[in-house]
Amino acid sequence: MHTWRIPKFKLGKSKDESENNVDENNDKSWGNGLFHFHLGEKHHDSSSISNDNQQEHNIRKTSTNETLPSTLNSPKFRDNASFKNLSGAETVNSAALESKSCQSTVEKKASHSGSGLMTVKIYSGKDFALPFPITSNAAILQKLLSSGVLSSSPNDDSEVAAMIQELPRYETVEQGSMGESLIKGTCATKFIPSTILLPGSENPSPLLYFTLEFDNSITTIGPDMGTMEHPIFNKISTFDITRKLQFLKIDVFARIPSLLLPSKNWQQEINEQDEALSDILKKINTNQDILLDSFHLPLNLEVHSVPQVRLYNHHWISLERGFGKLNITVDYQPSKNNPLSIDDFDLLKVIGRGSFGKVMQVRKKDTQKIYALKALRKAYIVSKCEVTHTLAERTVLARVECPFIVPLKFSFQSPEKLYLVLAFINGGELFYHLQHEGQFSLARSRFYIAELLCALDSLHKLDVIYRDLKPENILLDYQGHIALCDFGLCKLNMKDNDKTDTFCGTPEYLAPEILLGQGYNKTVDWWTLGILLYEMMTGLPPYYDENVPVMYKKILQQPLLFPDGFDPVAKDLLIGLLSRDPNRRLGVNGTSEIRNHPFFKDISWKKLLMKGYIPPYKPHVKSEIDTANFDQEFTSENPIDSVVDEYLSASIQKQFGGWTYIGDEQLGDSISQRKSFR
Ligand SMILES: Nc1ncnc2c1ncn2[C@@H]1O[C@H](COP(=O)(O)OP(=O)(O)OP(=O)(O)O)[C@@H](O)[C@H]1O
Numbered sequence: 001m002h003t004w005r006i007p008k009f010k011l012g013k014s015k016d017e018s019e020n021n022v023d024e025n026n027d028k029s030w031g032n033g034l035f036h037f038h039l040g041e042k043h044h045d046s047s048s049i050s051n052d053n054q055q056e057h058n059i060r061k062t063s064t065n066e067t068l069p070s071t072l073n074s075p076k077f078r079d080n081a082s083f084k085n086l087s088g089a090e091t092v093n094s095a096a097l098e099s100k101s102c103q104s105t106v107e108k109k110a111s112h113s114g115s116g117l118m119t120v121k122i123y124s125g126k127d128f129a130l131p132f133p134i135t136s137n138a139a140i141l142q143k144l145l146s147s148g149v150l151s152s153s154p155n156d157d158s159e160v161a162a163m164i165q166e167l168p169r170y171e172t173v174e175q176g177s178m179g180e181s182l183i184k185g186t187c188a189t190k191f192i193p194s195t196i197l198l199p200g201s202e203n204p205s206p207l208l209y210f211t212l213e214f215d216n217s218i219t220t221i222g223p224d225m226g227t228m229e230h231p232i233f234n235k236i237s238t239f240d241i242t243r244k245l246q247f248l249k250i251d252v253f254a255r256i257p258s259l260l261l262p263s264k265n266w267q268q269e270i271n272e273q274d275e276a277l278s279d280i281l282k283k284i285n286t287n288q289d290i291l292l293d294s295f296h297l298p299l300n301l302e303v304h305s306v307p308q309v310r311l312y313n314h315h316w317i318s319l320e321r322g323f324g325k326l327n328i329t330v331d332y333q334p335s336k337n338n339p340l341s342i343d344d345f346d347l348l349k350v351i352g353r354g355s356f357g358k359v360m361q362v363r364k365k366d367t368q369k370i371y372a373l374k375a376l377r378k379a380y381i382v383s384k385c386e387v388t389h390t391l392a393e394r395t396v397l398a399r400v401e402c403p404f405i406v407p408l409k410f411s412f413q414s415p416e417k418l419y420l421v422l423a424f425i426n427g428g429e430l431f432y433h434l435q436h437e438g439q440f441s442l443a444r445s446r447f448y449i450a451e452l453l454c455a456l457d458s459l460h461k462l463d464v465i466y467r468d469l470k471p472e473n474i475l476l477d478y479q480g481h482i483a484l485c486d487f488g489l490c491k492l493n494m495k496d497n498d499k500t501d502t503f504c505g506t507p508e509y510l511a512p513e514i515l516l517g518q519g520y521n522k523t524v525d526w527w528t529l530g531i532l533l534y535e536m537m538t539g540l541p542p543y544y545d546e547n548v549p550v551m552y553k554k555i556l557q558q559p560l561l562f563p564d565g566f567d568p569v570a571k572d573l574l575i576g577l578l579s580r581d582p583n584r585r586l587g588v589n590g591t592s593e594i595r596n597h598p599f600f601k602d603i604s605w606k607k608l609l610m611k612g613y614i615p616p617y618k619p620h621v622k623s624e625i626d627t628a629n630f631d632q633e634f635t636s637e638n639p640i641d642s643v644v645d646e647y648l649s650a651s652i653q654k655q656f657g658g659w660t661y662i663g664d665e666q667l668g669d670s671i672s673q674r675k676s677f678r
Pocket residue numbers: 010018351352353354355356357359372374406422423424425426429472473475485486487488
C-alpha cells in the first residue's frame with residue numbers, strides 16, 4: 001500500500017479546494033479567488049496580481065513549505081501558440097483568447113453530422129466450445145442442467161435425464177492422468193446450460209455471455225435459455241454512432257463452475273505444459289469469468305443517403321479462434337442534426353467531481369446507453385479564465401480516435417452550463433488500483449505503458465501535448481484496458497519543433513525543462529510516461545518527496561536510482577525516457593523510438609491497437625451500469641443537474657459558440673441554444 005501521495009493533487013490546486021469550489025448548490029463556492037493553477041495560460045488579467053500568494057496558499061493545503069525553490073527560474077507566463085479548431089478552417093490565437101479571455105471563437109456551421117443509430121439484433125449462437133475438457137461426472141452435470149433454463153417450457157426432469165443418458169457417448173479417457181474420464185471441450189457445452197437460476201434468485205445468471213463494444217460503449221448480452229452449445233439470446237441493442245469506427249468488437253465470456261474442471265492432477269500437468277490454458281484454469285479456480293473468444297465485425301458506416309441500411313442480415317459470424325458462432329442482424333440509420341439537452345438523459349449516479357463541476361452516470365433515454373456526463377458551469381469557467389482549456393478539452397476529445405482514450409459521444413450546452421457526454425468507463429482509476437496493490441508486476445506495467453504509449457502517440461499525431469499523465473487520469477475499462485481521461489491541460493497545435501512554456505502539471509510528474517522554464521515540447525509526455533512506469537514498478541515516483549521544493553530539486557539533480565533486482569531492460573527504457581535533456585530523451589525522434597525499445601519486443605502494436613491482448617487484470621465489474629469502483633462519497637449523492645441562476649452576457653456566451661458536438665462536425669450554436677438564448 002502506498003499512502004504517500006496526496007490523492008488528486010494537481011499543481012496549485014488541492015482536491016478539497018476544487019470540490020468545495022464546484023459545489024453547485026453553494027453560491028459562496030465560486031468567485032472567491034481560488035484558482036486552477038496552470039500558470040501563464042490564464043493570469044494575464046487583473047486576477048493574476050495575486051498569483052504568487054495564491055500559488056502558496058493552494059500548495060500549502062497539501063504539504064508544508066511548498067513554493068517554487070528560489071534557485072529555479074520563474075515560470076513564464078505567456079503562451080503564444082495558436083488554437084486550431086476541429087475542421088482546421090479557422091484558427092484563433094490562444095494567447096489572445098487567454099489574455100482577453102472574452103473574445104469570441106467563431107466556428108463553422110456544418111451542414112450535416114456523421115451521427116446515426118446502429119441497431120444490433122442477436123438471435124442465437126451455436127457450436128460454442130471450451131478450450132479444455134470437463135469432468136464427466138453425471139451427478140454434477142445433472143444438478144447443473146436441472147438448475148439451467150434449457151427451453152421456454154420449464155425444464156422437466158425427463159429432458160435432463162435424457163441428456164445425461166447421452167453422456168457416455170461423449171466420454172473420452174485421458175491417458176496421462178490415471179485414466180480419468182473427461183468430455184472434450186467441443187462436446188462439453190452440450191451439458192452446460194447457458195444460463196442458470198440459482199436457488200433463492202429470480203434472475204437468471206448467465207454462464208455464457210458476450211459484450212458488444214463500439215467506441216468504448218459496452219452492452220452485455222446474456223442468453224434467455226439454451227445450452228452453452230446452443231444459446232438463445234433474442235436481444236436488441238442500439239448504439240449512438242458519432243464516429244465511423246470500422247469494427248464492432250464482440251467478446252464472448254464464459255463463467256465455468258470450478259467443479260466441472262478435471263482433477264487437480266490433470267490441472268497440474270496442464271500448468272506445466274500450457275501457459276495460456278493454465279491462466280484460464282487459474283481464473284476458473286478463483287471464480288473469474290474467462291474470455292472465450294473475440295470477433296471484430298467489420299462495419300461500413302460511411303454516410304448513406306437512404307434512411308436505413310441493413311449491414312448484416314441474420315448473418316452467422318464465426319469467432320476468431322473458432323470457439324463458436326453468433327447469428328446477428330445489424331442496421332444503421334443516419335440521423336438528423338438534433339442537438340441534445342439534459343432532458344435526453346436519465347441521471348443515475350454521481351460518479352466524480354472535477355474542477356468545474358460534477359460527473360454523473362447517465363442513461364440516454366432513446367438508446368438506453370449508459371454514459372458519463374460531465375457538467376461544467378460556464379460562469380465558473382469564465383471566472384477562472386479557463387475558457388481556452390475547456391474548449392481545448394472538447395476539441396481534443398472530439399478529434400482523437402484511439403481505443404485507449406475516453407471518447408466524446410456528444411457535447412451540448414444550456415445558457416448556464418456546458419456538458420460533455422463521454423463513454424462510461426467503470427473499472428476504476430489506475431490510481432485506486434495502484435494504491436490498493438502497492439506496485440504492479442513487470443508484465444502488468446508493460447501492458448498499461450504500451451496502451452498509454454498508443455494514447456499519447458495518437459495525441460501527438462494531432463499535435464496535442466497531454467501534459468498531465470498520472471494514475472488519477474487513467475481509468476480502466478470493464479476488461480482492464482486503459483482509458484485516458486481529463487484533457488483539461490492539453491496543449492493544442494504543437495508541431496514537432498514547437499515549444500511552449502506554460503508551467504502546469506502535477507508536481508511529481510513535472511519534467512525538468514518545465515521546472516526550469518526553458519520551454520518544452522511533446523517530449524514532456526515521454527518524461528511523464530517514464531515517471532509513471534517507475535511508479536507502477538516500484539510504488540513511488542523516482543524523485544518523490546513530501547516537501548515539494550525538495551522534490552523539484554531532486555527532479556533536477558538527483559541521480560536516477562533503482563531498487564536491487566530491477567529488470568535491466570525496464571531500467572534501460574527508464575534511463576532513456578527520464579533523460580533530463582529533452583533533446584536526448586527517448587522519443588525525441590518520434591514514438592517509434594520508444595515502440596522499438598526491447599522492453600516492448602514481444603508486443604504486436606497492431607494487435608494491441610485492436611485491444612487484442614487480454615488485460616493482465618480484470619476489474620470487478622458486474623455490468624455496464626455497475627458503479628462499485630467509484631467512491632461512495634460520490635455515488636451516495638443525489639444525482640441532479642443543479643439549477644444555477646447566473647446571467648452571462650451575449651459576448652461571453654459567444655465564446656462557447658462551437659461547443660455542440662453530435663458527430664463528425666461542429667455545429668456552432670445549436671438549435672436548442674438559439675431557443676434558450678432568446
Ligand atoms: N468517462 C468517464 N467514465 C467514468 N468516470 C469518469 C469519466 N470521466 C470522468 N470520470 C470520473 O470523474 C472524475 C473527474 O473527472 P475529470 O478528471 O475528467 O474532471 P476534471 O475536472 O478534468 O478533473 P481535474 O480536477 O482533475 O482536472 C474522474 O476522476 C473519474 O473518476
